[in-house]
Amino acid sequence: MSMFPIATTTVGSGGASSITFSSIPQNFTHLQIRGISKSNVTGTSNRYAVQIQFNGDSSSSYSMHQLYGDGSGASAFGYANQTAAEIVENASNDTANVFGAAVIDILDYTNTNKYKTVKAISGVDANGSGRAAIGSGLWLNTSAITSITLLDYGQTFLQYSTFQLYGITTA
Helix, strand or coil: CEEEEEEEEECCCCCEEEEEEECCCCCCEEEEEEEEECCCCCCCCCEEEEEEEEECCCCEEEEEEEEEECCCCCCEEEEEEECCCCEEEEEECCCCCCCCEEEEEEEEECCCCCCCCEEEEEEEECCCCEEEEEEEECCCCCCCCCCCEEEEECCCCCCEEEEEEEEEEEE
């Protein structure tokens, strides 16, 4: 297995409501996104969510699941018929210099015979509070993925939030 960098996006001083990777090459087996992020939102126990959409599709064709722990216990949730899949944790603006970190795998992204599956591991440590999470998402569409949009759940990614897209080959 080999990984190849495709693109990197770093948010500038004005912030960004979304980050899009477009014109994704179709010659890899899987994709991986690695990122650090921070939201402009406050008052959310030092964390917030990042959502993912494919090919500009904002219809209710996404499902998601997440299992997370916050130091005092574990919880889980799952939703169907969503307009995006909420799969990773993001740092809120409650704690200075704290970013959430995530690794997102997008499996078989060019296979037009099956729905697309996403899995992620993420977390935020806010000096004693925060969350660690594993999440999964499903896009109920068989189209090959040509673009990926990351959304800050209706908020704004703050400066220095950075996401890197990699292509993975299995040969």
